[in-house]
Amino acid sequence: MTAEIVSVGTELLLGQIVDTHAPVMARILAECGIGCTRRTTIGDNWDRLVSALKEALERADVLITIGGLGPTVDDLTRDAIAAALGDELEKVPEMEAKLREFFSSRNIRWTESIARQAEKPTSARLIDNPNGTAPGLLCEKNGKIVIGLPGPKGEFDPMAYGPVKDYLETIQGAGVIHSRTLRIIGMGESHVEERVRALMDAENPTVAPYAHTGEVHLRITARAATREDADRMLDPLEDEIRRALGHHLYGTDETTLEAAVIAMLKERGETIAVAESMTGGELAARLTAVPGASAAVVGGAVAYSVAAKQAALGVDSALLASAGPVSGEVAEAMALGAQRAFGSTYALAITGNAGPTADAGDRPIGLTFIALATPNGVTVQEQRYRGLREDIRRRATQQALATLRQALL
Amino acid sequence: MTAEIVSVGTELLLGQIVDTHAPVMARILAECGIGCTRRTTIGDNWDRLVSALKEALERADVLITIGGLGPTVDDLTRDAIAAALGDELEKVPEMEAKLREFFSSRNIRWTESIARQAEKPTSARLIDNPNGTAPGLLCEKNGKIVIGLPGPKGEFDPMAYGPVKDYLETIQGAGVIHSRTLRIIGMGESHVEERVRALMDAENPTVAPYAHTGEVHLRITARAATREDADRMLDPLEDEIRRALGHHLYGTDETTLEAAVIAMLKERGETIAVAESMTGGELAARLTAVPGASAAVVGGAVAYSVAAKQAALGVDSALLASAGPVSGEVAEAMALGAQRAFGSTYALAITGNAGPTADAGDRPIGLTFIALATPNGVTVQEQRYRGLREDIRRRATQQALATLRQALL
Incomplete structure (x- = not known):
C-alpha cells in the first residue's frame, strides 16, 4: 500500500x-x-x-x-x-x-x-x-x-x-515500518559505506547513509508485522554495523555527540570546562543544551578579545604577542587556564579564524587550533576548515567534542 | 517562465x-x-x-x-x-x-x-x-x-x-517579485496587524505578518518590471510601516536582533560582555555569530555551577547561599562581575531554570532573571517563560538582547 x-x-x-x-x-x-x-x-x-x-x-x-x-x-x-x-x-x-x-x-x-x-x-x-x-x-x-x-x-x-x-x-495489513539512526563520528560517508556496503543491498531491513556536518548517520529500517518483529530484525543488523564501525559509532537515534560525551563524563564522575575564542560560546551552548548537563559542565569562558584571554583565562600577554591569538600555544594556554579557573577534570579550548574577514590578524580563514587539557597534560591539534562562518564554527565544536570523546574512550 | x-x-x-x-x-x-x-x-x-x-x-x-x-x-x-x-x-x-x-x-x-x-x-x-x-x-x-x-x-x-x-x-524577462522583511520586537502579531491592517488589503505591494520566537516579521512584496521599480514601490510602504511601528521595528531582511545591537554598539564605540548561567553560552554564541562581532564583544563567562559563579565572576558565596543562584540579586552580581572582569561598557547576565527538571534548586521551570549593567548602574528584570528547554533559553537570550537595545536607544 x-x-x-x-x-x-x-x-x-x-x-x-x-x-x-x-x-x-x-x-x-x-x-x-x-x-x-x-x-x-x-x-x-x-x-x-x-x-x-x-x-x-x-x-x-x-x-x-x-x-x-x-x-x-x-x-x-x-x-x-x-x-x-x-x-x-x-x-x-x-x-x-x-x-x-x-x-x-x-x-x-x-x-x-x-x-x-x-x-x-x-x-x-x-x-x-x-x-x-x-x-x-x-x-x-x-x-x-x-x-x-x-x-x-x-x-x-x-x-x-x-x-x-x-x-x-x-x-493496512502490511505491519509497521520502523527505523533507527546510528550516529558515526571520525569517518567520512564514503568510508562508512565501504564498511557496510554488503548490508546496503538488502531489501528489508535497509541501510542508508546520510552525511551531516562533521558526522555520518546510518538509518536502518525494517518492515515487519509488529514493532517487536521490526526490533528483532534491527537488533542483529545494528550489532553487525557496530562490529564494522567500532568506536566510531557514538550513539543512536536522538543521542547527540554532546549528550554522548556528557553521559560518559557523568558515569566517570568527571567534569568539563571550556574556553572559546572563535566559536564564541557555541561549544558551551551545545554542552549545556543537554538536559542535566550541570552534573558535568562546570562553566566556560568566551575570551573573544585579547584582553579577555588574559583576564578570564590568565593567558600570558607575552605569549599572545609572540605566538598570536590564533596559535597552538595560545589554545594550550587557554585550555590550561580554563581547567585551573573552573577546577574541572578536563578543559577544551578553541581559537581560530571563522571569517568572513581575517578578524584575527593575518591568519587564514578556517585555521583553527583545538586544545584538550586532561589530568595527564594537554594536547593540541591544528585544523583547517572550509565553508561559511557558521560551518567553520560548527565543525570546530564538533571536532572538540570528538576529541574529548576519544580521550574518554 | x-x-x-x-x-x-x-x-x-x-x-x-x-x-x-x-x-x-x-x-x-x-x-x-x-x-x-x-x-x-x-x-x-x-x-x-x-x-x-x-x-x-x-x-x-x-x-x-x-x-x-x-x-x-x-x-x-x-x-x-x-x-x-x-x-x-x-x-x-x-x-x-x-x-x-x-x-x-x-x-x-x-x-x-x-x-x-x-x-x-x-x-x-x-x-x-x-x-x-x-x-x-x-x-x-x-x-x-x-x-x-x-x-x-x-x-x-x-x-x-x-x-x-x-x-x-x-x-527571465518577466519582471521581478521582490520582498523585504521588516523585523519587529516588543509587540505581538495581532498588535502589529492592528497597526498596519489598512495596508494589508492591497494587491501590490502586499503586506503579510509572520510570528517568530520573541519577534514578528512583516513581509512586504512588490511585483514590478525591474528590481529598481519594485524598490520604488516598497520604499514608501516601508516608511509608512516604520511610522506606524516606531522603534519596535529593529531591522530589515537578514539583520538579526544581535546584529542590530552590535551595529549600535560599534557606532557608539562601546562594548559588551555577558555572564550566563541558564543559557549556557547561547547569548555569547548569538552575539559572536555576527561577522565582525569582535569590535563590540569582549567576552563572556558561562558560570553553570555555583563554584563557577564565584570563580569566574566573583559572585559572593554568602549571596549565592542566601538568595540562591536563580535570583535577581545573583543576576545583578553576575552582570557587575562580568563588566568588571572584562572591562566592558555594558554587561548582560542571565540566570534561571530552563528545565526539564528543576536543576537549580526548587525554583520553578521558566523563572529567569536578566540583569543589565551599564556605566550608570544595573537593572534587573524577572521573567517567567513557558515551553521546552530550548524555547526558554531562546526567549531569555532574545529578551536580554531587547533589553540592551532599549538601553542603547
Whole structure:
C-alpha cells in the first residue's frame, strides 16, 4: 500500500513558510506501515491543484491533502478533492448548524463563505475538528482513499495523530515500518559505506547513509508485522554495523555527540570546562543544551578579545604577542587556564579564524587550533576548515567534542 | 517562465528531516521573477526519480533538483538528470584531478565511488562548489534548463544565492517579485496587524505578518518590471510601516536582533560582555555569530555551577547561599562581575531554570532573571517563560538582547 501527500498553499509553494506538516504526516504513514512514495506542494491554483490530485490518485492508494479547507476564496482543496474523485459537493446541515452556533456564541458575524466549510464531496465523511471550524474529510471511492486535513498546526496535529492515525492503522495489513539512526563520528560517508556496503543491498531491513556536518548517520529500517518483529530484525543488523564501525559509532537515534560525551563524563564522575575564542560560546551552548548537563559542565569562558584571554583565562600577554591569538600555544594556554579557573577534570579550548574577514590578524580563514587539557597534560591539534562562518564554527565544536570523546574512550 | 523544484532523498520524503532548501530556492526564483508552480519530494528510488524529473520537464521551463549528488550508491540525481534529458554521463578529468588532490591533501584515502562526483550529463556544465566535493550541474537542452544542487546546507546556500541566482536573473524577462522583511520586537502579531491592517488589503505591494520566537516579521512584496521599480514601490510602504511601528521595528531582511545591537554598539564605540548561567553560552554564541562581532564583544563567562559563579565572576558565596543562584540579586552580581572582569561598557547576565527538571534548586521551570549593567548602574528584570528547554533559553537570550537595545536607544 502506497501513499502520497499533497500540501496546498501559495505561501508554502513560494517558500514564505516551511512545510512541517508533510514531514509529520510522512512519519505517521511510516509508523502505520504505509510507504510514502511522493510529496507534492501546489499553490492556490484550481487547474494545477486538480491535476496534481488526479495524478497522485493514479499512482497511490492513499492520498492525503494538507491545507486549503478554510472559508476564503483561496481555499480550493475541498472542491478539488470532489473534482478529482468525480464527486459532487453536498451540504451537511448538522455541520452548518454547528458552525452557526459556534459563530453566534462568539458574537462573530456570519458570512455566507463560512458555510462552505459545511460542504463535503459525496463520498466523504467528516473528521471532527475540535480545535477549529473546518472539519477534515475522509473519502473512500473506487478502492482509493483521500484524506483532507486543515493547515493550521493546532488543528492539523490533533487530527493527524488522532483519528487519522487510528484509521490508517486499520486499513493496512502490511505491519509497521520502523527505523533507527546510528550516529558515526571520525569517518567520512564514503568510508562508512565501504564498511557496510554488503548490508546496503538488502531489501528489508535497509541501510542508508546520510552525511551531516562533521558526522555520518546510518538509518536502518525494517518492515515487519509488529514493532517487536521490526526490533528483532534491527537488533542483529545494528550489532553487525557496530562490529564494522567500532568506536566510531557514538550513539543512536536522538543521542547527540554532546549528550554522548556528557553521559560518559557523568558515569566517570568527571567534569568539563571550556574556553572559546572563535566559536564564541557555541561549544558551551551545545554542552549545556543537554538536559542535566550541570552534573558535568562546570562553566566556560568566551575570551573573544585579547584582553579577555588574559583576564578570564590568565593567558600570558607575552605569549599572545609572540605566538598570536590564533596559535597552538595560545589554545594550550587557554585550555590550561580554563581547567585551573573552573577546577574541572578536563578543559577544551578553541581559537581560530571563522571569517568572513581575517578578524584575527593575518591568519587564514578556517585555521583553527583545538586544545584538550586532561589530568595527564594537554594536547593540541591544528585544523583547517572550509565553508561559511557558521560551518567553520560548527565543525570546530564538533571536532572538540570528538576529541574529548576519544580521550574518554 | 515557470519552474519546478524536485527535492531528492528518502530522509526528506519520510519526514525524518524537514526540507528548508526548497523554500529557499522558491524564494530565489520569486526574486528572479520566475513563477514556481510545483515542488516535489522523491526518495532515493531510481524509477520514481526519473519519472518525476521527466514529468516536471514536460510542465516547466526550469527544473531545479536539490540533493543526491554525493558519492554513495544512494546518490542518484546526477544519473537521473542525464536519463531525463536523454544525455550520457561523461567524466570531467580536471574535476577528478581536483577531487584527488582534495582528498590527498587531507590524507583521506581515495575510494572509486568518490570519482562519481567528477561525472556530468553531456549537456551540463559544472557549478563550482567551494565548500564541498560535489559540484553543481547546469544543463541547457531543448529549450529546457535543469540545475542540480547538492543537499548539504553549507554547499547549497552559497551556490543557490551565488552563481544560480546570478544565472536565473539573466534568463527571465518577466519582471521581478521582490520582498523585504521588516523585523519587529516588543509587540505581538495581532498588535502589529492592528497597526498596519489598512495596508494589508492591497494587491501590490502586499503586506503579510509572520510570528517568530520573541519577534514578528512583516513581509512586504512588490511585483514590478525591474528590481529598481519594485524598490520604488516598497520604499514608501516601508516608511509608512516604520511610522506606524516606531522603534519596535529593529531591522530589515537578514539583520538579526544581535546584529542590530552590535551595529549600535560599534557606532557608539562601546562594548559588551555577558555572564550566563541558564543559557549556557547561547547569548555569547548569538552575539559572536555576527561577522565582525569582535569590535563590540569582549567576552563572556558561562558560570553553570555555583563554584563557577564565584570563580569566574566573583559572585559572593554568602549571596549565592542566601538568595540562591536563580535570583535577581545573583543576576545583578553576575552582570557587575562580568563588566568588571572584562572591562566592558555594558554587561548582560542571565540566570534561571530552563528545565526539564528543576536543576537549580526548587525554583520553578521558566523563572529567569536578566540583569543589565551599564556605566550608570544595573537593572534587573524577572521573567517567567513557558515551553521546552530550548524555547526558554531562546526567549531569555532574545529578551536580554531587547533589553540592551532599549538601553542603547
